[in-house]
Amino acid sequence: MVPTEAKVVEILKGINHPGSGKDIVTISMVRDLEVNDRNIRFSLDTGGRRDPFVKAVKIACEKTLRSAFGEGPGLEIDIVMDAPRQKTPPPVLAGVKNVIAVASGKGGVGKSTVAVNLAIALAKRGYDVGLLDADIFGPSVPKMLGAGDTRPRVRKEGDRSVIIPEKKYGVKFLSVGLFVPADNALIWRGPMATGALKQLIGDADWGELDYMIFDLPPGTSDIHLTLVQELPVTGAIIVSTPQDVALADVTKGVAMFRSEDISVPVLGLVENMAWFTPAELPENRYYIFGRDGCRKLAEKLDLPVLAQIPVVQGISEGGDKGLPVALEGNETAAAFTSLAEKVVEAVDIRNRTMEPTKKVEIKRK
Ligand SMILES: Nc1ncnc2c1ncn2[C@@H]1O[C@H](COP(=O)(O)OP(=O)(O)OP(=O)(O)O)[C@@H](O)[C@H]1O
């Protein structure tokens, strides 16, 4: 019989792991199988743990494969015990289809507001949505979702603790701020926050999600670097107000994501606080922070403007009260619904026209 991958797998399925009583294919012990003519090569992965049965399994594999494919000099069987873990790491957030980073050059332009309302607008359209607040200065997302004092629950799985995201308004969420004591000096807070971010990505049960949104701190920081190293980020959205000072920093933010080392596609800009309309003059728009700056900059950077969100009292009140405006049925909510539709479209185009993003590997010199 000529060895083929299918036949080898079938034969290995007949070998049980004495410890678990299940066959070694089902428990994912067989890794990196290569069948080349009469050369059979694979690894026996014990998950990085010491497995007293691995040697016995190896001997059983050799014996069974030899008797199936014939003794003799032509058959080469090479079984590597305990495949190095990093060779086939399980994908982080395997159930998450798209990771979206909401970023800005300047602080206070409305990232968290946009991230929260975008997440709700997507959930209202039936998508499974997660929101991770990566703000190291305080948990603004839980507060905006009206869940400021909620402590995330933890489930034990063997010796591993799995964090269970909270759910509000159809959005699963967690906040780095909840895992870092608020009064910690900034010098400690930064490294603690990057550690917490890694944990909230890797040790939380996010399940199946269509969109996972990250609300990032302003500018460029260790949090940004940690995110792109932990996960392949599908795309970034940059929020800005129309003021020159904010726009000047947009270019820097876009350049960071587009840099060769990071290579995260930018999906577009969101112009927040685009104009103000007084209640008594509903036809009037006052461009208090300037006009057309965002559109011109977007053209220069070859990016779409995904939304223009006006200054509306309901937006800040909704944030303060924990009742985001996207929950309502008014015109302001419609602006976020339209943003959600644009984001879905931009992600779809990105996925059809570009290669998946790769995680950033740390290069040691
Ligand atoms: N379009 C808007 N209309 C009215 N108020 C707004 C609007 N966008 C944001 N705000 C208010 O502006 C303040 C700052 O917004 P937000 O916290 O979302 O900004 P941020 O970019 O996340 O800030 P930081 O850089 O500190 O994380 C909040 O009080 C928010 O309610």
Ligand SMILES: [Mg+2]
């Ligand atoms: Mg914020």
